[in-house]
Amino acid sequence: MAGASRGVGRGLARALGEAGATVIVTARSSETGPRTEMRPEAIEDTARMVDAAGGSGHHYLCDHRSERATDALVHWALRRFGRIDVAACAVWGGNEGYDGTRYPDGAGWGTPFWRRSAEPFLGLMQAGPLPALLLARAVAPAMVAARSGLIALVSFGTQDGYLGDVFYDAAKAATNRLALGFARELAPHGVTALGLSPGSVATERARDLGREDLATESPLYAGRALAALAADPAVAARAGQILHAGDLARVYGFTDADGTRPERFRVGP
Template structure:
């Protein structure tokens, strides 16, 4: 579970724990070392939440923008556990430094692209689709050998319309295309790749910048969506698609942490 120190990644790890899974939670932020933006959420906390939910959590510090680091992580997992059934990339660095009004370069959300430097876009790509690709290429050989497995990319559906910011929109569209492309190559080998699109999630950052009242769901909602997909014998029929947490809740019957079942999130709602 890549990018699991907080946000949707932590929610997915917890939901997999609810399903009784052994979950390797990975991120850069540790209670004993480096922490992203000095935040208080750590990968060790997520591992403990997996344990509390009924699974077995193991934490591993990893910079998912480094090919060598990701390869080393996957080799360690295979040596210790023998297989990887589900790999999820929820890595997202695009909002680092965003205070709810402006990014570190001074640009506000939705600033016209010709009025801002393109340099921050590299961070959006590296902290999103690139990290997803590095994880997928590292786990694919073992899954192809086993002729089974799920690789899921947490993203946001871009087919419904423009997401309001060029950098954000392009990063998510790239991740979505990555899910589709991986599905084409992995499908013949029995491995499913797909994208998962949460709604407006009540993450720790959303709370910190005063956006909690706009959120439609908790991080656990996307997590239960992923757990339901992983348990579905007909999973392969979803290959290459970008699936909405709200639609999956209606299909599988799960609820959010508060017992509600938020519908698919739509831009502008």
Template sequence: MAGASRGVGRGIARGLGEAGATVIVTARSSETGARTEMRPEAIEDTAREVDAAGGRGHHYLCDHLSERAVDELIRWVLRRFGRIDVAVSSVWGGNEGFDGTRYPDGTGWGTPFWRRSAEPFGRFLEGGPYAGLLLARAVAPAMVSAKGGLIALVSVDTQHGYLGDLFYDVAKAATNRLALAFAEELRPHGVTALGLSPGHVRTERVRDLGQGDEATESPLYAGRALAALAADPNVAERAGQILHAADLADAYGFTDADGTRPPRLRIDR
């Protein structure tokens, strides 16, 4: 579970824990080392939440923008556990330093592309699609050899229109296209790849920015969606799709942490 120190990644780890899974929680933020943006959350916290939910949590400090580090992570997992059934990338660094209004370079959300530097664009691509590519290419050989497995990329569905910020929109669209391309190349080998699109999630960052009341779902909603996909023997039928957590709740019958079933995120432009 890549990118699981907080946010949607932590919710997915917890959802898999509820299903009794052994979950390897990875990210850059640790109790014993550096933490991104000096935030308090750490991979050890998430691993403990997996345990409390009924699974078995293990933490592993990993920079998911380093090909070598990701390769070493996968080798460690295979040596210790023998196989990898599900790999999820929820890594997202595009909003680091965003205070709810402005990015660190002073530009605001949705600033026209010709009025902003192009330099931050690389961080959006690294902190989303590139991290997903590194995880998938590292884990695919083991899954291909086993003739089975599920690779999921957490993103936002871009099919129904522009997301409101060029850098954000293109990064999410690229992640979605990766899910499709992975699916096409892995399908003949019995491995499924897809994308998962949560709604407006009540993450730690969202709460800290005072936007918790505007959010419609908890991080666990996406976690239960992923757990349902992982348990579905017919999940290959969904390969290459970008699946909404809300649609999966209707299909599989799960609810959010409070017992509700929040609807799809609607982006009005």
């Protein structure tokens, strides 16, 4: 579970734990090492949550922006466990340094692109699409050999319209397009790739910025969506699609942590 020290990735790991899965929790933040932005959450915390939920949690410190580090993680996982059934990438460092008003370059959300430096754009591509690509290419050979497996990229649906910021919109669209491309190339080998779009999530960062009340769902909602997809023997029919947690809840019958079933989140006009 890439990018699972907090946020949506933590929710995915917990939900797979609920399903009794063995979950490898990976990210850059560890109790015994560096932490992104000095935040308190760490991969060990999430691994313990997986255990508490009924699964078996294992942690592995990994910078998913590095091809070498990602390859090393996958090699370790295959040596330790023999196979990888589900690989999910929830890595997203695009909000690092955002204080609720402005990014480190001084620009606010939705600042016209011609009034911004182009440099942060590269950072956002490295914060989401690149880790998704690196993880998929690392796990694909083993899945192709086994002729089974699910690769899920956590992104944000762009089909309903523009997301309000050129850099953010482009990064999410790129991740969605990777899901489509992976699906086309992996389908003949029995492997399914797809995208998973949460709504407005009550993450730790949203809480710290005082925006938790604007959220529509908890991180566990997308996690239960992933668990349902992983358990679906007909999941290959969804290959290449960008699936919304709210839509999947109605298909598979799961609820959020509080027992509610939030509707699919849609961006405004």
